[in-house]
Amino acid sequence: MPEFHKVCKKSDVPLTKGKTVLVADKRIAVFNLAGTFYAIDDGCTHADASLAEGGLIVEECAVECPWHGAQFDIKTGKAKTLPAVEPVATYRTRVTGDDVEVEV
Numbered sequence: 001m002p003e004f005h006k007v008c009k010k011s012d013v014p015l016t017k018g019k020t021v022l023v024a025d026k027r028i029a030v031f032n033l034a035g036t037f038y039a040i041d042d043g044c045t046h047a048d049a050s051l052a053e054g055g056l057i058v059e060e061c062a063v064e065c066p067w068h069g070a071q072f073d074i075k076t077g078k079a080k081t082l083p084a085v086e087p088v089a090t091y092r093t094r095v096t097g098d099d100v101e102v103e104v
Contacts, residue, residue: 015033070084
């Protein structure tokens with residue numbers, strides 16, 4: 001049964017940036033887009049690069065893989081550009097006080 005896990009403080013993820021967190025043996029990327037937090041699998045489905053280290057494309061709600069430029073929608077996990085074709089998993093998030101929580 002999925003449950004929420006505290007993964008970081010809001011201040012740990014600056015606006016338009018990502019942070020890698022470990023939850024239940026999963027590597028998850030948490031993003032702060034205009035104060036709304038999103039969570040996706042941290043490994044690019046093309047070559048397993050850390051998506052938290054990629055650039056956030058704010059106007060498209062997407063992150064770009066730092067290795068080969070594949071883009072993923074941070075809301076849906078959909079692969080938006082090649083070379084990735086497989087989506088990444090997404091996770092529900094919530095903010096409780098100053099804590100960011102991810103449902104896994």
